[in-house]
Amino acid sequence: MKTLSLIAAASVLASGCVAVDAARDAVRPPGLNPISTPQPLAGPGVATLPMPDRANGEAAGVNSLWRAGARAFFRDQRAQDIGDILTVRIQIDDRARVQNQTSRTRSSEDSLGVDALFGLENQIDNILPNAVPGSLVGASGESSFQGQGQVDRRETVELTLAAMVVDILPNGNLVIAGRQQVLVNAERRDLTVTGIIRPQDVAADNTISNRQIAEARISYGGRGTVSDVQRPRWGQQLTNAVTPW
Numbered sequence: 170m171k172t173l174s175l176i177a178a179a180s181v182l183a184s185g186c187v188a189v190d191a192a193r194d195a196v197r198p199p200g201l202n203p204i205s206t207p208q209p210l211a212g213p214g215v216a217t218l219p220m221p222d223r224a225n226g227e228a229a230g231v232n233s234l235w236r237a238g239a240r241a242f243f244r245d246q247r248a249q250d251i252g253d254i255l256t257v258r259i260q261i262d263d264r265a266r267v268q269n270q271t272s273r274t275r276s277s278e279d280s281l282g283v284d285a286l287f288g289l290e291n292q293i294d295n296i297l298p299n300a301v302p303g304s305l306v307g308a309s310g311e312s313s314f315q316g317q318g319q320v321d322r323r324e325t326v327e328l329t330l331a332a333m334v335v336d337i338l339p340n341g342n343l344v345i346a347g348r349q350q351v352l353v354n355a356e357r358r359d360l361t362v363t364g365i366i367r368p369q370d371v372a373a374d375n376t377i378s379n380r381q382i383a384e385a386r387i388s389y390g391g392r393g394t395v396s397d398v399q400r401p402r403w404g405q406q407l408t409n410a411v412t413p414w
Contacts, residue, residue: 207346256376261326278309356393
């Protein structure tokens with residue numbers, strides 16, 4: 170009972186918080202977040218990946234046209250330092266189709282009896298007058314199961330987003346992160362992207378495809394009046410979370 174009481178209390182508190190958030194969004198539509206560094210999008214542990222030591226280039230000498238460790242003779246306008254901006258082209262056209270069918274049947278039957286046991290079988294009449302010693306216990310069971318499932322899913326996303334270099338790994342790879350928010354009629358669209366790229370994969374026009382981003386994390390969603398109508402109400406969500414069937 171104590172455990173059930175704690176669960177009920179936690180459910181009431183959770184439902185209350187959800188109700189407060191829903192009421193706040195209904196009165197005040199979501200706004201735009203202030204401009205800040207996108208570093209938190211990449212996570213605090215990205216720069217601690219096991220990598221070889223980064224080569225430290227030497228400073229250019231007096232009247233020298235070449236600097237040790239430089240990637241090119243002329244200045245490259247592509248993103249290569251922390252704070253530089255590049256364009257990420259997101260083109261996703263994925264499709265998955267899975268179909269499964271399962272059938273299972275099981276049948277069993279057991280019986281137990283005692284015809285002779287040192288004469289003790291005669292005592293059964295005193296306990297169970299109508300029992301037959303040869304068939305005291307009998308059990309049978311039968312079960313069957315049939316399941317069928319099918320998944321047909323297709324996702325198509327085509328977006329363009331500007332991202333910023335937020336870190337440089339010891340091997341020279343760049344950690345990028347970017348986000349974009351658009352607010353139209355109290356409906357806010359949020360787009361975020363983060364990952365690790367090679368400087369060599371950045372095209373001459375300072376763009377890169379999402380297929381060339383390692384550990385890519387792409388998020389596309391939003392908040393607002395239309396999105397709120399499409400979501401189940403908090404009461405239904407709470408019921409679905411606690412009901413066991």
